[in-house]
Amino acid sequence: MSSKTLFDKIWDAHVVREVAGGLTVFYIDRHLIHEVTSPQAFDELTARVLTLRRPEQIVATADHNVPTRHQDQPIQDPLSRSQVDKLTENCAKFGVELYGLGHQYQGIVHVIGPELGITQPGLTMVCGDSHTSTHGAFGTIAFGIGTSQVTQVMASQCLLLDKPKRMRITLDGDLRPGVTAKDLILYVISQLGTGGATGYFVEYAGSAIRSLSMEGRMTVCNMSIEMGARGGLIAPDATTFEYLKGRRFAPQGENWDRAVAHWQTLYSDEDAVFDAELQFDASAIQPMITYGTNPGMGIPLSANIPVLNGGSEATSFDKSLRYMGFQPGESLLGKQINYVFIGSCTNSRIEDLRTVAAYVRGKQKAAHVEAIIVPGSKQVEQQAIAEGLDKVLSDAGFELREPGCSACLAMNDDKIPAGAYCVSTSNRNFEGRQGPGARTLLASPLVAAITAVEGRLVDITQYLN
Amino acid sequence: MEKFQTLRSGVVPLPIENVDTDQIIPARFLKATTREGFGANLFADWRYTADGQPKPDFVLNDARYQGHQILLAGKNFGCGSSREHAAWALYDAGFRVVISSYFADIFRGNALNTGLLPLQVSDEVLQGLFDVVAQDPQAALTVDLQEQTLTVPGWAEVIHFELDPYKKECLINGYDDIDFLISQEAAITAYEQQRSWVF
Numbered sequence: 001m002s003s004k005t006l007f008d009k010i011w012d013a014h015v016v017r018e019v020a021g022g023l024t025v026f027y028i029d030r031h032l033i034h035e036v037t038s039p040q041a042f043d044e045l046t047a048r049v050l051t052l053r054r055p056e057q058i059v060a061t062a063d064h065n066v067p068t069r070h071q072d073q074p075i076q077d078p079l080s081r082s083q084v085d086k087l088t089e090n091c092a093k094f095g096v097e098l099y100g101l102g103h104q105y106q107g108i109v110h111v112i113g114p115e116l117g118i119t120q121p122g123l124t125m126v127c128g129d130s131h132t133s134t135h136g137a138f139g140t141i142a143f144g145i146g147t148s149q150v151t152q153v154m155a156s157q158c159l160l161l162d163k164p165k166r167m168r169i170t171l172d173g174d175l176r177p178g179v180t181a182k183d184l185i186l187y188v189i190s191q192l193g194t195g196g197a198t199g200y201f202v203e204y205a206g207s208a209i210r211s212l213s214m215e216g217r218m219t220v221c222n223m224s225i226e227m228g229a230r231g232g233l234i235a236p237d238a239t240t241f242e243y244l245k246g247r248r249f250a251p252q253g254e255n256w257d258r259a260v261a262h263w264q265t266l267y268s269d270e271d272a273v274f275d276a277e278l279q280f281d282a283s284a285i286q287p288m289i290t291y292g293t294n295p296g297m298g299i300p301l302s303a304n305i306p307v308l309n310g311g312s313e314a315t316s317f318d319k320s321l322r323y324m325g326f327q328p329g330e331s332l333l334g335k336q337i338n339y340v341f342i343g344s345c346t347n348s349r350i351e352d353l354r355t356v357a358a359y360v361r362g363k364q365k366a367a368h369v370e371a372i373i374v375p376g377s378k379q380v381e382q383q384a385i386a387e388g389l390d391k392v393l394s395d396a397g398f399e400l401r402e403p404g405c406s407a408c409l410a411m412n413d414d415k416i417p418a419g420a421y422c423v424s425t426s427n428r429n430f431e432g433r434q435g436p437g438a439r440t441l442l443a444s445p446l447v448a449a450i451t452a453v454e455g456r457l458v459d460i461t462q463y464l465n
Numbered sequence: 466m467e468k469f470q471t472l473r474s475g476v477v478p479l480p481i482e483n484v485d486t487d488q489i490i491p492a493r494f495l496k497a498t499t500r501e502g503f504g505a506n507l508f509a510d511w512r513y514t515a516d517g518q519p520k521p522d523f524v525l526n527d528a529r530y531q532g533h534q535i536l537l538a539g540k541n542f543g544c545g546s547s548r549e550h551a552a553w554a555l556y557d558a559g560f561r562v563v564i565s566s567y568f569a570d571i572f573r574g575n576a577l578n579t580g581l582l583p584l585q586v587s588d589e590v591l592q593g594l595f596d597v598v599a600q601d602p603q604a605a606l607t608v609d610l611q612e613q614t615l616t617v618p619g620w621a622e623v624i625h626f627e628l629d630p631y632k633k634e635c636l637i638n639g640y641d642d643i644d645f646l647i648s649q650e651a652a653i654t655a656y657e658q659q660r661s662w663v664f
Contacts, residue, residue: 016649016656021631025649027656029663037548039498048643053653065496079496086498122662130547130571144571146549148578148641156646158653162629164570194483195541198570228544230570251664259664294483294544312588316482316539409492409546418515430487430545432510 003269005166006235007201010141010266014124016158026161028153029123031057032109033096035087036064036411037128041150042090050155052094057157059118060091060098063108065411068374068401071101080412105248107377107403110134110345114218115379117247121236121263126153131345131427133224136233137217138240139266141201143231164230165275167200168268171208173283178464180355181216182347182425182444184208185223186288188280190298198228200276203268208282209234214243215351222346223427226295235267287460290429290442291332292320297429301447302459304331323431324439325419332457336368337421337441340452341434343374343401344408344426347445350383352425356449357389360396366455371398372414374406398452410435423451466580468639472561473607475533477524478598484538485545486572490554492546503550504557525558529602535562537594543572543583552579562608564615566591577632578641584608584615584626593617610637 004012016025033041038060045051052058065080075081084101091098099105105112110131113119121139126132128150135142149159169188189196202224209217217234224232241260244250251259286300297320299305307328308317321328342348342356353375365371373393375381381403384390390400407414408426410433416422418437425448426433429440443451450460494506512523519526536555542565543551552575555563562582576583586594597604597617607616610633615624628636635641 013660013662017652019631021629023629023631025646025652027653036495040500040549043499044643050643050647064492077496083496083498120664128547128549130545144547146547146552146571146575146578148549148575148643152642152646155643156649156653157657158646158649160631160642160646194544195567195569198541198567225545225571228541228569255664262662262664294485296483312539312592313482315480319481409487411492411495428485428487428545430485432491433487436491436510436515 003272005268005272005274006139006203006233006266007141007166010122010124011163013122014141023160023162026159027124028126028157028159029057030118030125031153032113032125032127032132033058033060033150034064034109034127034129035062035083037147038090038150039083039086040147041154042094044151045154052096052154053157055095058096059113060087060096061106061109061112062087062100063403064405064409066101066404067412068404068406068414071402104378107379108345108348108405110222111348111376111380114138114214115247115377117244117250120244120250120259121240121266126159130225131222133229133231134218134222134345136221136224136231137214139233139236139263141231141233144225164201165199167197167202167229167276167278168274169202169204170206170277170279171204171282172206172279173208173281175208175282176286178287178446178460179285180444180446181212181219183285183288184282185220186290186295186298186442187285189223189227189295190288191280192227192296194226194294194296195228197224200229202229202232204232204234206282210237213351214239215349218349219346223295226427236263287444287447289332289447289457291324291326293323293429293431295427295429295442298442301457302333304329333459335421335457337423337451337456338368338370339416339420339422340369340371340448341407341422341424341426342372342445342448343376343406345376345405346427347425348374348376348380350380352445353380353384353389355445357392359446359449360398360453361392363396363453365397365452369452369455371452372401372407373398374401375403377403407434409433410438416440423448466639466641469561469580469582469610469636471607471609472534473605474535475530475603475605476535476537476594476598477530477533478595479524479536479538480595482539483541483544486543486548486551487545489543489551490548495548495550500553501557503554504559507554507558532559534560535564535606535608536560537598538563538565540566540588540591542568544569547571549575549579552576552581556581564591564594577636580636580639582608582610582636586615586624586626590624
């Protein structure tokens with residue numbers, strides 16, 4: 001048998017058939033849905049007199065536009081309420097399991113899939129959300145789709161796809177103190193640019209990746225889309241199996257042993273060929289931050305904003321810096337920050353909350369900073385409370401909210417005011433992403449925590465214990 | 466989905482790179498539960514002031530380009546969020562073709578599923594097209610999907626563009642993937658029955 005990449009092994013196992021023109025009828029094992037990109041899909045099914053082919057392979061939650069305060073009360077915004085109500089109605093009508101507001105499993109769709117053991121190695125997963133790539137951390141082919149494709153998966157459990165090219169990004173070396181998974185991926189994206197992996201499915205490999213926890217691996221895979229990749233994945237290993245064991249929907253008993261035996265076959269063969277290979281020295285990576293309006297515009301926190309000399313990118317670069325209120329060539333150190341947001345499908349897991357709590361314990365946020373922490377799920381929230389992190393955070397002046405996507409995309413009331421700077425652990429710094437006129441600087445939870453305490457951007461390596 | 470065969474239209478030039486779908490349709494407008502009406506908020510934060518007045522320097526508010534159905538945009542158009550609402554908003558606002566030197570994967574698929582043609586050209590051709598429109602804002606391009614050609618006034622040669630043959634047939638006939646996938650039912654069932662590795 002010829003050598004295969006991890007991606008090829010999973011892809012080949014999900015080919016229903018190949019059709020003329022190079023397209024594949026591709027089978028989807030798990031389908032996650034939420035309130036924003038599903039209503040039109042359910043309506044389309046009804047209009048075509050179709051139904052769900054495999055309702056048991058779908059899980060729903062409400063996350064994108066839910067409030068992060070008073071979730072026990074009716075949603076105030078009528079449009080948000082109507083969308084969440086529509087999800088509830090559709091799930092009841094079509095027989096879909098819903099972890100809605102108030103449910104013990106509710107949360108951001110890419111947080112709950114893994115923590116419930118719905119996400120497993122070797123599977124294919126889709127969701128009407130580009131950060132579905134998160135689930136690739138388990139050795140899963142997972143990618144975001146549009147609403148028309150949501151309808152297709154609902155009706156047929158399949159998609160008609162052309163096969164992406166394969167890229168491997170190898171990160172070897174020990175991480176420096178204060179450098180986290182978020183810094184790794186912000187660095188990689190800064191090297192490739194926001195479109196540099198378009199057309200590819202990326203496998204992350206190397207000792208720096210292997211040494212990451214599952215939470216860290218999810219952070220890395222989550223942001224694959226920010227360099228244009230269709231998805232990202234990491235070969236499952238003992239860390240993966242340890243994380244999954246005993247989770248709500250993970251295989252149990254004898255099935256567990258059979259599953260692990262299968263999962264251990266999921267890796268890229270030694271002489272497997274990739275369409276593109278990139279290697280980076282992880283030990284050279286520093287704490288990162290973005291200065292512009294796409295996630296590719298990242299620099300080490302202590303470096304200066306680049307100066308661009310002409311080229312086709314100049315207009316967009318200038319527009320971006322004007323929006324951010326920054327000058328080419330200047331340092332970000334010392335810039336006053338008024339908002340800190342810790343949350344989103346990139347960094348809202350228990351490990352992220354622990355990192356923040358460990359740093360701010362016994363400290364106080366700066367008086368002018370508003371710092372909110374939005375846990376990724378009810379389970380994360382409960383775990384944080386059980387560990388006493390809620391007390392540590394509130395003593396430090398941070399506000400711990402209820403789960404949801406929140407200020408990552410500001411569909412709910414959690415918005416950053418126009419012109420204000422926000423250091424955010426989310427995944428996108430696009431214009432207006434956190435509210436019209438908001439200025440977002442993407443960073444790790446550690447950088448966010450230190451910024452909240454100092455009230456300005458600092459060289460965090462001077463602040464580590 | 467409506468059929469797309471040929472189009473002769475003026476162009477709306479947007480020489481910005483990496484236009485993300487949050488710009489095309491900001492998230493706060495995604496609360497609707499139907500597909501219609503997103504055109505009013507297309508490029509909302511570039512197009513309107515905070516109090517809803519048109520910004521005169523944004524191209525969609527420029528009288529010279531009104532009614533034009535081809536959007537000409539910088540490379541990596543449609544990156545970011547998977548929201549199909551971005552393609553719906555462009556379509557709802559009257560656009561039928563977007564020309565760029567490359568498109569983000571998800572946007573490309575969403576556009577094709579909406580009946581909006583993502584027409585990819587080289588960086589050089591893209592720059593040439595921006596120059597044509599800069600000289601004559603009323604320059605009308607002709608897109609012939611059957612022939613896969615783009616005809617530009619004043620250019621000696623037509624531009625050929627690539628498109629997946631299946632997707633081309635879908636656009637020309639107004640078909641989408643659902644009908645095809647439903648027709649694969651027997652193969653899908655057979656596939657499900659032979660899988661031994663789902664736990």
